Amino acid sequence: MELPRASLSVFERRRVLRLFAAAPAVAVLAACGTESDEPDQLLPLATAAKADAALANAIARTHSGMSETARELAAARTAHATALQREIDRVAPRDPEDPPSVPDPAPKKAPSTAGAAADALRTAMRQGQQQAANLVPGLPGHRAGLVASVSAGCASLQEVLG
Structure with a gap:
């Protein structure tokens, strides 16, 4: 027994509607599936910025003739690290109870001469x-x-250092 043509179109419409209804769920699953397990590309930059700030602060404490310049450099690199950390956390939010994804560097020792x-x-x-x-x-x-x-900030700081 064949179904009348009108009833086939109702079934086809329902199938199409189900597909459209499922599309947002499929899109969400696809988006979740494309998230990378690789570390954020900005992590090495943020880590380097924190290390540079620590070095500059150590130099500021050790070499009084360079302290003002070194402190300015430390402040600039700390600002870089903060901005990069903010972007890393925006992309992959973390629990506020967790430590930052960019750890503080080990204490630095300044070179012995200016x-x-x-x-x-x-x-x-x-x-x-x-x-x-x-x-x-x-x-x-x-x-x-x-x-x-x-x-550009690092290039400018190079100019300041001469």
Whole structure:
């Protein structure tokens, strides 16, 4: 026994409606499935920024002639680390009870001479600038802007150090 043509179209419409109703659920599952288990690309930048700030603070405590410049550099790199940490946490929210995803670096010891200390800061800024610049092309727009700002900030700090 064949069903009349009108009843087939009702069944087809119901099937289409079910597919449309299920589409949001499928989209959510697909989005969840594409989340990467790899560490955030910004973690090494934030870790380096914190380490640079610790080095600069150690130099500020050890070499009085460089203390003002080193403290300014430490403040700038701390701001970089904070902005990067904020972006990391925005993408992968964490429980406020958990420690930050970017740990504080081990205490740093300043180089023994002012010349070596200045060289260490220049090297750190050059590496930070290059590390950020290399990452920019592979990032989405909003993250690329943040990382490019960090790169530009490190380049500016290199100029301050001479």
